Amino acid sequence: MLWKTYGERRIYTNHWVNLCLVDVEQPDGVRFEHHVVRLRNLAVAAVLNEHREILMMWRHRFVTDSWAWELPMGLVEENETPGETAAREAEEETGWRPGPMKPLIYAEPANGITDSQHHVFRADQATYTGPPTEKNESDRIEWIPLDGVRSMIDRQEIVSSGSLVGLLYVLLDETGR
Structure with a gap:
């Protein structure tokens, strides 16, 4: 069951972490903004x-x-x-x-x-x-x-x-x- 993404925006960023809101649609059609923490490896x-x-x-x-x-x-x-x-x-x-x-x-x-x-x-x-x-x-x-x-x-x-x-x-x- 694949989730679809429609875009992403950063709401906070620094050298260690980026906090983003990702516009997603679940397989059942529900669409919302999901918080994602983007970290360095x-x-x-x-x-x-x-x-x-x-x-x-x-x-x-x-x-x-x-x-x-x-x-x-x-x-x-x-x-x-x-x-x-x-x-x-x-x-x-x-x-x-x-x-x-x-x-x-x-x-x-x-x-x-x-x-x-x-x-x-x-x-x-x-x-x-x-x-x-x-x-x-x-x-x-x-x-x-x-x-x-x-x-x-x-x-x-x-x-x-x-x-x-x-x-x-x-x-x-x-x-x-």
């Missing part, structure tokens, strides 16, 4: 080491006033590929330079309201380069054993969709090995 880094541990950050998100573990991630810049962004963000946020980044999974976490694209990459090694250059990203950076990730998700210690999608896919990969 996101790249996520799932960095593992030889001990079956994954690199994560403990951080506060003011929007939901919550603390949780997250994978390194950031917005894809115009002059970067998503893989380059994932590697850069991992090093800036954690001080660990990932080895070769391999595409892991692609997701659109809320495609009924936003066009945000999440590109998740995996690296199976990393080299410590020094303290993170991004000082406002996290309180702690740790290598978390993969066998503890499921219980952390169950306890809602990991809640961001970019992290969840990446971690669950890594766990599926590891189960198949």
Whole structure:
């Protein structure tokens, strides 16, 4: 059942987000303006080491006033590929330079309201380069054993969709090995 679009207008815009009203018609003929949030694409880094541990950050998100573990991630810049962004963000946020980044999974976490694209990459090694250059990203950076990730998700210690999608896919990969 295809929805038809007749036009779009921005009602707010800045470097990070565009809020739009899209003139749409549903398959049943009802026509209205639908709010759409247009976001820049996101790249996520799932960095593992030889001990079956994954690199994560403990951080506060003011929007939901919550603390949780997250994978390194950031917005894809115009002059970067998503893989380059994932590697850069991992090093800036954690001080660990990932080895070769391999595409892991692609997701659109809320495609009924936003066009945000999440590109998740995996690296199976990393080299410590020094303290993170991004000082406002996290309180702690740790290598978390993969066998503890499921219980952390169950306890809602990991809640961001970019992290969840990446971690669950890594766990599926590891189960198949």
